[in-house]
Amino acid sequence: MESNEYDLVVKPRMDGILLTTPDCEGNSRPMCILRPKKTPTVDLKTEIKNNSFDGMSIVDNEKLITMMNSAVHLHAIKSEPCGPPSFAYYNIQKWGVCWKFQVYCERCQFITPMYKLYKTIPSEKPGPDPAAANVGFALGIQETAIGNTRAQQLLSNMNCQPPSRSSMQRTSNKVSDKLVELNQDDMADKLEIVKAVNRKRGAPENEINLTVDVRYSSNTITSKKKPGQNANQACAVGIETVTDRKYIVATASLNQMCWTGAWLRGKGFTIECPNGHEECTADLHRAAPLSEYELGKKIGNQLAVQGILVKYATTDGDGRTANGINDAIQALHPMWKVERLADPIHLENGQFRAAMRANFSDSMFGCRTKEQKKIIQNFSART
Secondary structure, X not given: OEHHHHHHHOEEOOOOOOEEOOOOOOOOOOOOOOOOEOOOOOOOOOOOOOOOOOOEOOOOHHXXXXXXXXXXXXXXXXXXXXXXXXXXXXXXXXXXXXXXXXXXXXXXXXXXXXXEOOOEOOOOOOOOOOEHHHHHHHHHHHOOOOOHHHHHHHHHHOOEOOOOHHHHHHHHHHHHHHHHHHHHHHHHHHHHHHHHHHHHHOOOOOEEEEEEEEEEOOOOOEOOOOOOEOXXXXXXXXXXXXXXXXXXXXXXXXXXXXXXXXXXXHOOOOOOOXXXXXXXXOXXXXXXXXXXXXXXXXHHHHHHHOOOEEEEEEEOOOOOHHHHHHHHHHHHOOOOOOEEEEOHHHHHHHHHHHHHHOOOOOOOOOOOOXXXXXXXXXXXXXX
């Protein structure tokens, strides 16, 4: 048996020295435990280079036609006595989900230059320009519910060689920073539209009404496995109610997760997030609660810096985002006050539950049976 099969058959005893074969009591003969065979290893440094290229590949059609025409043209100039070329793959380089090809003629051994079969995006940073397909692939992953691992499985099921997880993560980080900048610019443009609407109506251009709600990364508030909240991420969205378009004009988030910090603590380092190490992704301690007040304060700071004053903030009954917005704006405008309005949906549901729990007198509805009383009480609560 090899070592991987040996670990399935035998188990160490309680002393940690001797080995035993469990669930073998009552056998007619004793078990003889031998040493396992060594698992054969492959030396990757001396492995023969394999230029075979099986499966599907993602290439740009225009670049592919350009490579074919250029290869045939160069072969006709430099290897004229060879005749029609018989091309095969000479060198293949993977670049994310894209490819670089270099082919050669099997008859005359003519080798073409390396061709990029993808389009690039101009970049001011040093180094090669990023491939458009890699950036688009990272953007599509962030706009959907799948992650890098699921995307690799998807490409593998299509018989396409997936990119490495490290390169996908680096591209995703760069795309995330650009998405944040793009969203901030878009929300600033939406505020200018709201200001223009206020000017046309004759109202103060910098006063808006806002609806705020918070979404957590968990379906339940409490956790069965740890004390405190079950969620470790929260996101708040501020939507203007001045226009019928309901533009998103501000967002805020809180995050307790940091993979690097958790890895360092597992190695014995005394690291505490946030800001306990470089490139920390958490902005909140892992034991700190996710506060809607802090989310509202972040939204208020974003709007106050742009000269926006929130007149009415609509929130649910148990939310404190309106208080956070009010305190953030009062830091720059002490005489301003944000008034909170109740969300009609949550208010209606609360009134319905209160009416269903109320104890009515027996003579109030004048019903003969309890079932009729329940039906009328339900109807009165809904109306």
